Amino acid sequence: MSPINIILKRELSAYFATPVAYIFIVIFLMLSGVFTFYLGRFFEQGQASLVSFFNFIPWLYLVLVPAVSMRLWSEERRSGTIELLMTLPITTSQIVIGKFLAAWLFVGLALLLTFPLWLTVNYLGEPDNGVILAGYLGAWFMAGGFLSIGSCLSAATKNQIIAFIMTLVVCFLMIVSGFPIVQDVFSNWAPLWVVDGFATLSFLAHFEAISRGVIDLRDVIYFLVLIAAWLYATVLVVDMKKAD
Amino acid sequence: MIQISNLSKYFDDFCAVDNVSFTIQPGEVLGFLGPNGAGKSTTMKIITGFLAPSSGDVSVLGHNVLKDPISAQLEIGYLPEGAPAYADMTVSDALTFIAQVRGFSGDELKRRIQNVVEKVELQSVLGRRVENLSKGYCRRLGIAQALIHDPKVLILDEPTDGLDPNQKHQVRELIRNLSKEKTVIISTHILEEVSAVCTRAMILSAGKVVFDGTPDDLAAKSDLHNAVRIRLQSSSQAILTELESLNEVQKVSQDDAGMITVFPINGKAILSAVNTVLHKYNSLVEELHVESGQLDDVFRKVTLNNNQARPVKQEQSA
Numbered sequence: 001m002s003p004i005n006i007i008l009k010r011e012l013s014a015y016f017a018t019p020v021a022y023i024f025i026v027i028f029l030m031l032s033g034v035f036t037f038y039l040g041r042f043f044e045q046g047q048a049s050l051v052s053f054f055n056f057i058p059w060l061y062l063v064l065v066p067a068v069s070m071r072l073w074s075e076e077r078r079s080g081t082i083e084l085l086m087t088l089p090i091t092t093s094q095i096v097i098g099k100f101l102a103a104w105l106f107v108g109l110a111l112l113l114t115f116p117l118w119l120t121v122n123y124l125g126e127p128d129n130g131v132i133l134a135g136y137l138g139a140w141f142m143a144g145g146f147l148s149i150g151s152c153l154s155a156a157t158k159n160q161i162i163a164f165i166m167t168l169v170v171c172f173l174m175i176v177s178g179f180p181i182v183q184d185v186f187s188n189w190a191p192l193w194v195v196d197g198f199a200t201l202s203f204l205a206h207f208e209a210i211s212r213g214v215i216d217l218r219d220v221i222y223f224l225v226l227i228a229a230w231l232y233a234t235v236l237v238v239d240m241k242k243a244d
Numbered sequence: 245m246i247q248i249s250n251l252s253k254y255f256d257d258f259c260a261v262d263n264v265s266f267t268i269q270p271g272e273v274l275g276f277l278g279p280n281g282a283g284k285s286t287t288m289k290i291i292t293g294f295l296a297p298s299s300g301d302v303s304v305l306g307h308n309v310l311k312d313p314i315s316a317q318l319e320i321g322y323l324p325e326g327a328p329a330y331a332d333m334t335v336s337d338a339l340t341f342i343a344q345v346r347g348f349s350g351d352e353l354k355r356r357i358q359n360v361v362e363k364v365e366l367q368s369v370l371g372r373r374v375e376n377l378s379k380g381y382c383r384r385l386g387i388a389q390a391l392i393h394d395p396k397v398l399i400l401d402e403p404t405d406g407l408d409p410n411q412k413h414q415v416r417e418l419i420r421n422l423s424k425e426k427t428v429i430i431s432t433h434i435l436e437e438v439s440a441v442c443t444r445a446m447i448l449s450a451g452k453v454v455f456d457g458t459p460d461d462l463a464a465k466s467d468l469h470n471a472v473r474i475r476l477q478s479s480s481q482a483i484l485t486e487l488e489s490l491n492e493v494q495k496v497s498q499d500d501a502g503m504i505t506v507f508p509i510n511g512k513a514i515l516s517a518v519n520t521v522l523h524k525y526n527s528l529v530e531e532l533h534v535e536s537g538q539l540d541d542v543f544r545k546v547t548l549n550n551n552q553a554r555p556v557k558q559e560q561s562a
Contacts, residue, residue: 080328081329083289089315089345
């Protein structure tokens with residue numbers, strides 16, 4: 001087994017060793033049901049699609065994904081196990097990637113467990129399952145983006161609560177950077193390319209593009225580059241802060 | 245072999261390790277002594293590649309720890325300070341994880357785990373979660389994971405902290421038995437531990453090496469080294485005066501309980517001279533023994549001397 005795999009396996013089993021994983025999955029499924037059926041007016045829309053589910057998922061992730069990522073490094077630093085881990089013959093990048101993949105797979109599992117929604121729309125009508133699949137892929141990529149941010153901010157503090165809040169704030173900014181509220185702040189004084197630059201950084205624009213069913217390579221690359229950049233930052237932060 | 249040259253480590257302006265150099269040969273068991281904050285743990289963290297030094301070089305079995313930490317870490321077994329372990333894992337899962345990272349699998353992995361579990365007697369807690377372990381078991385788990393790949397270099401930060409006297413004895417036996425070709429560094433607050441397991445003692449104080457020698461050398465630095473303690477059925481001033489007048493005797497003192505201590509000059513052997521005096525006065529001796537030296541005493545002497553302000557990082561001149 002490669003070092004990344006060993007780390008991944010340990011991290012993944014750590015989620016399930018405590019009630020954290022189960023609580024997360026239950027709450028995620030409950031909230032996704034509530035959002036889709038009540039707030040998303042699933043039935044009133046009369047459409048056989050999961051649009052109402054995918055409309056809400058960025059906001060659901062905003063609250064729940066930082067809760068998954070907050071312990072990635074904070075806990076290691078607080079308990080001192082980081083010293084054990086970092087003196088084993090593995091590189092920091094291998095550990096960072098292993099931990100991130102574990103969290104990403106875990107969130108992916110929770111996402112897969114929303115399959116009753118998919119069964120429901122297929123029972124009620126004839127949805128475009130290609131679009132739904134794209135929506136799921138987009139949601140998973142977005143979760144990866146959130147988690148990579150969370151991983152970096154978790155490495156910056158020993159306190160899980162601080163890691164949670166910081167991640168939530170940064171992810172919120174990443175979501176709304178394409179919104180008029182943010183755009184207005186810049187549009188009065190900044191050149192157009194800055195305004196557009198911020199808009200293209202928005203999670204939402206890329207997620208919506210994918211979840212419409214058009215898997216554009218640029219949107220996929222956006223998420224992959226974003227994840228790689230934040231993970232690289234995680235490696236730097238871990239090496240800088242590990243001994244504090 | 246571990247080679248450390250001109251090692252320094254600053255945390256901001258605080259100097260934790262100050263230009264330390266030494267070499268440890270295979271077969272040596274080096275005991276790091278020193279007050280809290282003397283730089284023992286920091287030095288160990290640098291040797292294991294966890295911390296980068298501010299300046300200086302470290303090589304472990306020829307591998308430069310700064311340039312090629314992985315090669316060095318493959319050879320090192322390390323028990324970090326406080327024996328950290330993953331609280332949410334069982335003892336057997338924790339050992340399996342470490343063994344896997346160390347590259348073992350299948351039967352070899354099982355054999356290695358069984359081997360270390362027997363060595364540190366963890367059999368009874370294998371299925372228990374680490375968070376529910378007593379301090380002693382936690383420490384032993386830490387030692388077990390450090391031994392799992394049979395490393396050539398073993399670095400143990402306070403290996404007997406939190407153990408009861410029987411467990412302490414057991415861990416010391418373990419260290420003594422394994423150190424034939426291994427290079428071992430342990431740190432400790434317990435001075436007897438140094439004479440019990442170490443072939444070499446090093447006292448750090450304020451980031452500097454203030455003593456480096458055998459545990460016997462260390463004891464010899466004590467004022468009490470080779471001092472003779474006597475309790476007589478009846479002592480008289482005449483005996484004390486005569487003892488004090490001996491050539492090799494520095495001073496004689498008597499405590500409230502009547503115990504006489506005869507201090508030699510420069511740790512010379514004075515037992516026979518003292519004995520002659522006692523014979524001359526025909527005194528009945530109730531108790532008599534020769535001191536080897538109080539380590540606590542030396543420890544205080546050596547470390548308090550060096551308690552001046554630590555050097556502050558020098559400003560880089562343009």
